[in-house]
Amino acid sequence: MAEINDLMAFVSVVRAGGFRDAARTGELSASGLSTAVRRLETKLGVRLLHRTTRSVAPTEAGQRLIERLAPALSEMEAALDVLNVFRDKPSGTLRLNVPAGVARTVLPPLVAGFMREYPEIRVDVVVEDSFVDVLSAGCDAGVRYDERLEQDMIAVPLGPRVERFATAAAPAYLDARGRPKHPRDLLAHACLRGRFASGAMPLWEFEREGEVVRVDPSGPLVVSLGGAIDLKIHAAVAGLGVIHLYEEMLRPYLARGALEPILEDWWQAFSGPFLYYPGRRHLPAPLRAFVDYVKAAAPA
Numbered sequence: 001m002a003e004i005n006d007l008m009a010f011v012s013v014v015r016a017g018g019f020r021d022a023a024r025t026g027e028l029s030a031s032g033l034s035t036a037v038r039r040l041e042t043k044l045g046v047r048l049l050h051r052t053t054r055s056v057a058p059t060e061a062g063q064r065l066i067e068r069l070a071p072a073l074s075e076m077e078a079a080l081d082v083l084n085v086f087r088d089k090p091s092g093t094l095r096l097n098v099p100a101g102v103a104r105t106v107l108p109p110l111v112a113g114f115m116r117e118y119p120e121i122r123v124d125v126v127v128e129d130s131f132v133d134v135l136s137a138g139c140d141a142g143v144r145y146d147e148r149l150e151q152d153m154i155a156v157p158l159g160p161r162v163e164r165f166a167t168a169a170a171p172a173y174l175d176a177r178g179r180p181k182h183p184r185d186l187l188a189h190a191c192l193r194g195r196f197a198s199g200a201m202p203l204w205e206f207e208r209e210g211e212v213v214r215v216d217p218s219g220p221l222v223v224s225l226g227g228a229i230d231l232k233i234h235a236a237v238a239g240l241g242v243i244h245l246y247e248e249m250l251r252p253y254l255a256r257g258a259l260e261p262i263l264e265d266w267w268q269a270f271s272g273p274f275l276y277y278p279g280r281r282h283l284p285a286p287l288r289a290f291v292d293y294v295k296a297a298a299p300a
Contacts, residue, residue, distance in 0.1 A: 003043070009036035010048060011073065014066055015138035018056045090285035091120035095139040099129045100226035102143045102273050105248040106159035114293050121286045129226045130197060134277065140287040141277035146270065155274040158294050164267045165205070166247035168259040170239040180242075180262055183213045190241035191217035192232050194225040204244045206266035213266070217242075 009028060016022035019030040028036065041048050048062035058066055098107060103125060111123055126139060134142045143158060173190075180186055183206040195201050201222065203214040219241045223232045229249065236243035237258045243250070247267070253259040275294055277287060 003040070006036045006040040006043075007069065009033045010040055010062070011066065011069060011138075013037060013049065013056060014058050014062065089118055089120050090289050092284060092286045093122045093124055094284075094286035094290055095124045095126070095141075097126045097128055097134055097137055097139040097142040099144065099273075100127050100229060101246050101249065102159070103127045104229075105246065106273060107143070110158070110294065110297060113297070114290060117293065118286075118289055121289065127226065140284055141275055141290070143273050143275050145273050152279050153276050154279040155276045156291055156294055157272065157298055158275045159272050160248075161272045162269050163272055164247045164269050165244060166250045166254070166261060166267055167204075167206075167242060167244045167263050168236065168250055168254060168261050169242045170237055170258065171260045173239040173241065174260055174262070176239075183215050183263060183266055186215050186217045186242060189217065189219075191219035192235055192241045192243050193217070193219055193222045194229075194232065195222055196225055205268055206263065207268040208266045212268075 009022075009032075012022040013019055013033055016024075019033050022028075022033055023030040037049060046061045047059050048065060050057045050059055096107075107125070111125075115121070115123060126137065128137075134140065167186075169189075177189060180189065183204070186204065191204070193201055201216075202225075203216050206213045206215075221232065221235050221240065223229070229245070232243060232245070233249065233253065235241065237253060242262070243259070250259060254261055275291065277283075277291075283291075
């Protein structure tokens with residue numbers, strides 16, 4: 001039993017990406033988890049984790065162990081989940097992997113309503129913008145925009161079905177620099193850019209009457225997409241340049257006049273996000289309840 005507890009401690013640390021984050025979601029302290037993992041490493045005779053002051057990652061041996069444990073853990077979770085049929089309301093943990101934009105705009109009202117309806121379910125949200133294997137990431141489901149999914153994935157529409165990229169700047173900036181009439185005019189403006197974790201900076205894409213225009217403007221600020229979006233928005237409000245972002249994120253600033261829309265007839269529309277999860281596995285009760293809730297909340 002002690003070995004099983006140590007294995008579970010190891011898995012929780014890997015899933016959380018660190019001892020402190022794992023401690024927040026479990027019953028052991030960070031030091032208790034560290035002791036459990038070291039005890040497991042001593043017994044097995046191999047190092048399972050690379051530890052630095054900033055991060056924790058599995059070694060090759062640790063990764064192999066996680067891969068072999070994953071099916072067994074899924075079976076254990078499925079066995080425990082069977083008990084939910086005997087409860088008035090399902091309980092357990094719902095683990096979601098979502099991009100930053102969804103975490104800020106689409107998820108809050110859904111999660112708030114879901115948690116009120118299912119108070120026994122604990123919602124654990126991981127914010128990550130790259131496309132991931134939800135099972136390998138230790139999550140039940142993910143949310144992404146119009147991705148090409150594997151054949152065994154099920155996709156459920158979540159949130160608004162049509163969204164747009166909006167382009168805007170502070171009125172004072174536009175008064176001083178002029179208002180662009182065409183997307184290519186942005187090449188002469190200070191533009192606030194975003195960078196993916198891979199290092200790539202997405203082009204700004206515009207569309208009108210079937211014509212698509214992509215521009216690669218420059219500017220005084222580049223931020224990490226997801227984690228530093230607020231910095232980008234605040235820079236735009238402060239008059240430092242033009243911003244190109246999800247309309248929903250900019251809506252409060254547009255509504256109160258802190259930002260002025262530009263090139264609005266060129267704003268490109270795209271399909272809304274999808275909740276996706278593996279179709280060839282037992283559906284845990286918390287995820288089943290969330291899928292049903294999302295379907296019921298979908299606009300007619």
